[in-house]
Amino acid sequence: MAPLLSVRDLVTVFESKTRPVQAVDSVSFEIREGEVFGLVGESGCGKSATCRSILRLFAGAPARITGGTIEFAGRDLTCLSEAEMTRVRGREIAMVFQDPMTSLNPTMRVGDQIAEGLIRHESIGRRAARLEAIELLKQVGVPSAEQRLDSWPHEFSGGMRQRVLIAIALACRPKLLIADEPTTALDVTIQDQILKLILRLREQYGMSVLLVTHDLGVVAQTCDRVATMYAGRIVETAETPSLFARPLHPYTIALLNSLPGGKKRSEPLQPIGGAPPNLADPPPGCRFHPRCSIAVEACRSTAPALLPVDAPHRVACLRRGAEPS
Amino acid sequence: MIVLRFVLLRLIQMIPALIGITIVAFLLLRVLPGDPASLLIGARGSTEEVEALRHQLGLDAPLWQQYLTFLGDMANGSFGQSITQRRPVATVVLERLPPTLVLIAYSTVLAIILTVPLAMLAAVRRNSWIDFAIKAVFVVAMSMPPFWLGVLLILLFGLKFPIFPVSGYGEGVFGHLWHLFLPAFVIALGTAALTIRSLRSSIIAVRTADFIDTARAKGLPENAVLRRHVLRNSLISTISVLSVHTSWIIGGTVVIEAVFALPGVGDLLVTSIFTRDYPVVQGLTVTFAALVMLISLITDVAYAAVDPRIRLE
Numbered sequence: 197m198a199p200l201l202s203v204r205d206l207v208t209v210f211e212s213k214t215r216p217v218q219a220v221d222s223v224s225f226e227i228r229e230g231e232v233f234g235l236v237g238e239s240g241c242g243k244s245a246t247c248r249s250i251l252r253l254f255a256g257a258p259a260r261i262t263g264g265t266i267e268f269a270g271r272d273l274t275c276l277s278e279a280e281m282t283r284v285r286g287r288e289i290a291m292v293f294q295d296p297m298t299s300l301n302p303t304m305r306v307g308d309q310i311a312e313g314l315i316r317h318e319s320i321g322r323r324a325a326r327l328e329a330i331e332l333l334k335q336v337g338v339p340s341a342e343q344r345l346d347s348w349p350h351e352f353s354g355g356m357r358q359r360v361l362i363a364i365a366l367a368c369r370p371k372l373l374i375a376d377e378p379t380t381a382l383d384v385t386i387q388d389q390i391l392k393l394i395l396r397l398r399e400q401y402g403m404s405v406l407l408v409t410h411d412l413g414v415v416a417q418t419c420d421r422v423a424t425m426y427a428g429r430i431v432e433t434a435e436t437p438s439l440f441a442r443p444l445h446p447y448t449i450a451l452l453n454s455l456p457g458g459k460k461r462s463e464p465l466q467p468i469g470g471a472p473p474n475l476a477d478p479p480p481g482c483r484f485h486p487r488c489s490i491a492v493e494a495c496r497s498t499a500p501a502l503l504p505v506d507a508p509h510r511v512a513c514l515r516r517g518a519e520p521s
Numbered sequence: 522m523i524v525l526r527f528v529l530l531r532l533i534q535m536i537p538a539l540i541g542i543t544i545v546a547f548l549l550l551r552v553l554p555g556d557p558a559s560l561l562i563g564a565r566g567s568t569e570e571v572e573a574l575r576h577q578l579g580l581d582a583p584l585w586q587q588y589l590t591f592l593g594d595m596a597n598g599s600f601g602q603s604i605t606q607r608r609p610v611a612t613v614v615l616e617r618l619p620p621t622l623v624l625i626a627y628s629t630v631l632a633i634i635l636t637v638p639l640a641m642l643a644a645v646r647r648n649s650w651i652d653f654a655i656k657a658v659f660v661v662a663m664s665m666p667p668f669w670l671g672v673l674l675i676l677l678f679g680l681k682f683p684i685f686p687v688s689g690y691g692e693g694v695f696g697h698l699w700h701l702f703l704p705a706f707v708i709a710l711g712t713a714a715l716t717i718r719s720l721r722s723s724i725i726a727v728r729t730a731d732f733i734d735t736a737r738a739k740g741l742p743e744n745a746v747l748r749r750h751v752l753r754n755s756l757i758s759t760i761s762v763l764s765v766h767t768s769w770i771i772g773g774t775v776v777i778e779a780v781f782a783l784p785g786v787g788d789l790l791v792t793s794i795f796t797r798d799y800p801v802v803q804g805l806t807v808t809f810a811a812l813v814m815l816i817s818l819i820t821d822v823a824y825a826a827v828d829p830r831i832r833l834e
Contacts, residue, residue: 251738253734253737253738255729255731255733255734256728256729256733257729278743279742282740282741282742283740284740285737285738285739285740286738286739286740286741287740290738290739291734291738293731293734293735293738295731298730298731298732299731299732299734299735300732300735301732301735301736301750301754302732302754302828302829302830303753303754303827303828303829304749304750304753309735312736312739312741312749313739313740313741316739316740316741316745317740348829348830350829350830361735364735364739365738367739368740
């Protein structure tokens with residue numbers, strides 16, 4: 197069966213005064229129907245830029261998709277006009293953003309914000325949209341939904357706002373939900389509730405989820421498959437159990453080693469030395485080589501391709517299979 | 522209900538402020554050199570005649586007594602007798618107030634009508650030729666003195682293409698709107714020059730807010746995003762600019778009223794100052810102060826109407 201979303205060699209460039217920044221550099225991945233696909237990496241590695249490229253929403257930043265294809269349900273989204281994209285957004289692909297405190301319009305009642313997408317995409321009236329909005333608020337676990345419908349966003353807590361944002365995203369039953377760090381701004385107990393909510397709704401609606409996170413714990417808990425991104429490129433992709441059991445890229449290994457809990461309690465945490473590269477001027481060859489403990493001379497000049505190791509597990513490393521020193 | 526209570530409370534709070542203003546208005550006038558009695562009688566009058574008139578007008582009484590008389594006149598609603606016109610000040614002022622009030626309200630409405638679409642256009646087409654054109658036109662309009670712009674418009678639309686009348690106040694609502702169009706337009710251009718700039722920059726800022734991407738992610742086309750999400754969130758700072766500017770206009774319609782020969786309070790104020798008609802100047806000062814306070818009250822209600830996070834208390 198063809199995947200629901202298939203991103204091929206995607207390149208996204210942000211214009212800047214000095215020189216253009218390639219935030220997304222030939223990124224390829226697929227998301228199957230009903231699957232939760234995780235995209236992990238540290239801040240600024242291009243996770244959000246990848247998501248935003250899919251919906252072509254760059255928050256007013258001067259960004260452009262300069263290469264590659266984004267095939268969704270049989271169409272290449274990069275070829276659609278802006279008007280055609282407005283029929284994809286919200287209806288077929290929806291997105292939940294990172295910061296629930298700033299992602300709701302402060303001057304519009306919550307119910308109207310939920311109903312807006314419904315009125316736009318499904319030809320239903322205000323009344324029907326209102327009833328549907330109540331139903332959605334119940335679905336995402338907002339208590340006393342009927343009353344809360346007429347509340348303003350500032351009357352909600354962060355966790356409740358994220359639930360409202362999920363209700364907005366789910367309003368038109370999208371086939372794909374992009375969740376860009378949906379729990380980063382929330383405290384741990386609320387994080388867990390929101391993740392469980394997303395998983396339950398995935399079951400219920402049969403949608404696929406692209407989950408962006410920098411938290412490997414979240415990946416282990418929720419994702420079927422996962423890709424690790426570093427400096428605008430995907431360096432490793434695998435099914436989640438396989439990635440945790442046998443991480444192959446030195447960056448993924450380093451990420452896992454820097455987690456508490458996975459190792460014996462007596463051992464100190466191992467942070468990754470150095471800082472991520474400036475994307476305006478990335479290092480040649482493998483972009484991780486300046487911070488890599490097993491880098492060899494060839495890593496400085498040759499950019500490794502993403503190659504399969506065993507079927508679905510693929511890694512972009514010249515030294516794949518080499519034992520870490 | 523909350524709005525009504527708020528408005529009532531604010532109206533009550535205005536009273537002490539107004540009393541403060543009466544003191545300032547009263548004292549400032551007495552500090553001015555010149556004497557209404559001698560001006561009224563003229564250079565040929567004898568000292569005795571002037572003194573008699575001063576006594577008749579109560580100007581020889583101690584200052585505190587004159588002030589109390591003024592407060593008493595205010596309390597009975599007449600605001601005292603005009604020295605030159607020998608009529609109650611309230612009657613004189615109320616006669617001349619409507620053209621000025623209509624002019625201020627009309628110019629504010631025109632300014633809003635100009636501001637919203639032009640600021641949106643300038644913000645969306647930021648740094649394009651149209652943005653620069655809008656900026657250029659309004660910088661020129663703001664730099665031109667209003668009397669000059671007024672005269673130019675009279676020449677163009679009053680004489681060359683006689684579409685609008687060039688003087689007077691007209692009869693009936695449509696008559697007023699027709700007669701006051703050119704003067705209101707001159708004032709509106711100056712106001713819009715400020716408000717367009719302010720609204721344009723807030724629109725540009727709001728367009729990068731997170732919730733705007735939420736709105737776009739729903740599949741709303743850009744013009745719906747602008748109308749439903751950007752505009753309302755951009756208005757707050759522009760409401761402040763508009764409010765300050767309108768308060769400023771209240772005392773500043775004199776020139777425009779002179780150019781377009783409007784029977785407003787501007788002209789009354791100037792003549793009353795020249796003839797040292799103390800009661801009329803005092804009455805006008807209190808009226809202007811009350812109007813400025815009223816505008817600030819309207820502004821606060823407007824803030825709360827635009828942004829639900831602002832509570833009226």
